[in-house]
Amino acid sequence: MRLDVVTIFPEYLDPLNVSLVGKARARGQLGVHVHDLRDWTYDRHNTVDDTPYGGGPGMVMKTEPWGDALDSVLADGYERGSHGPALIVPTPSGRPFTQELAVHLSERPWLIFTPARYEGIDRRVVDEYATRMPVYEVSIGDYVLAGGEAAVLVITEAVARLLPGVLGNAESHRDDSFAPGAMANLLEGPVHTKPPVWRGREIPDVLLSGHHGKIARWRRDEALRRTTTHRPDLIERCDPKAFDKKDREMLSILGWEPDPEGEPYGRFWRRTGGVEE
Numbered sequence: 001m002r003l004d005v006v007t008i009f010p011e012y013l014d015p016l017n018v019s020l021v022g023k024a025r026a027r028g029q030l031g032v033h034v035h036d037l038r039d040w041t042y043d044r045h046n047t048v049d050d051t052p053y054g055g056g057p058g059m060v061m062k063t064e065p066w067g068d069a070l071d072s073v074l075a076d077g078y079e080r081g082s083h084g085p086a087l088i089v090p091t092p093s094g095r096p097f098t099q100e101l102a103v104h105l106s107e108r109p110w111l112i113f114t115p116a117r118y119e120g121i122d123r124r125v126v127d128e129y130a131t132r133m134p135v136y137e138v139s140i141g142d143y144v145l146a147g148g149e150a151a152v153l154v155i156t157e158a159v160a161r162l163l164p165g166v167l168g169n170a171e172s173h174r175d176d177s178f179a180p181g182a183m184a185n186l187l188e189g190p191v192h193t194k195p196p197v198w199r200g201r202e203i204p205d206v207l208l209s210g211h212h213g214k215i216a217r218w219r220r221d222e223a224l225r226r227t228t229t230h231r232p233d234l235i236e237r238c239d240p241k242a243f244d245k246k247d248r249e250m251l252s253i254l255g256w257e258p259d260p261e262g263e264p265y266g267r268f269w270r271r272t273g274g275v276e277e
Helices: 010-017 019-026 063-079 099-106 123-129 149-160 212-230 232-237 245-253
Strands: 002-007 031-036 085-096 110-113 135-139 256-258 269-271
Touching: 002 010, 002 063, 002 149, 010 019, 010 031, 010 149, 019 031, 019 149, 031 063, 063 085, 063 110, 063 123, 085 099, 085 123, 085 149, 099 135, 099 149, 110 149, 123 135, 135 149, 212 232, 212 245, 232 269, 245 256
Parallel strands: 002 031, 002 110, 085 110, 085 135
Antiparallel strands: 256 269
């Protein structure tokens, strides 16, 4: 995979040289190219922003530097044999970044990131490049940062760890929170390691039993428990067909039942009194 990032703060992307992403780069599994947007400015002040049409506070990033930068990045990529570019625009007004989207992006050969500052990039830039490639406007959460570089780091790490050979164990992400399949709408439960007793706190007996079926069931129940506690909205949206008999029994214990009247509203489960003490 090739990654290009155009930014006015290239040093912000230095963490891409460490940890799993850095190792993937060193092994040639991931090619990362960070570009300074100011290299495509032509005045002595290297201006990348201007006042917004229509008035209002803040500044807007200009079309010319972004257009010239993206044209140059695309030309370089095509010349080096890259293909299938997609533009990733980090913005709080974008679609939520999810594990499902991370999996989708990990299957693309070339991602180009445009982390903005100020009030964002002139909309015409996004509209222009949407005619040339897929554009993903992505939000990493319901909050606003000073710039999009932190979002680039988040998205890159989430995507890079899914590339073949990046993780030491290819199965490591199978049971992640939100992983496609059985964990698609669940949070991963607690994990434990040695020693078996620490400060008087013991490992759950089932994890020492060697019974793989019981261990798998315990982990599934703990995932359900954690999800109902921290993200009940995920349970509400789950189709009842996503849960087997044992799942339903656990959800009942945790105080949930299918909501036959909720489907028209995008809600499939409802909270009840529950029987858990």
